[in-house]
Amino acid sequence: MPLYTxxxxxxxxTxxxxGSFSNFKGFVSAWSDLPANALPGLTPALKKELTQKAYRGEFLEVPNKKHLWRKSIDLNGDEFVVYAVQTQI
Structure with missing residues (x-):
């Protein structure tokens, strides 16, 4: 299975x-299960909101890049962005 960053x-x-998965889309836990204080602005309430919104929307391919996708989630008016990079084939 490919390795994703x-x-x-x-x-x-940031x-x-x-994590190694068959694809990057369905494995929200790899990027949303953040350790305490990993992103200082992500309060417990916003982390809960992230958990609720994480499966909504789509990852979009980053133009002119291979094996790189981007997803943006609105958290109480602030943008949470996650990039998925296929690091190993």
Missing amino acids: YIAAFKGA YASQ
């Missing part, structure tokens, strides 16, 4: 994680 960004902070 997930890079999450929120309010100027967090990276990895």
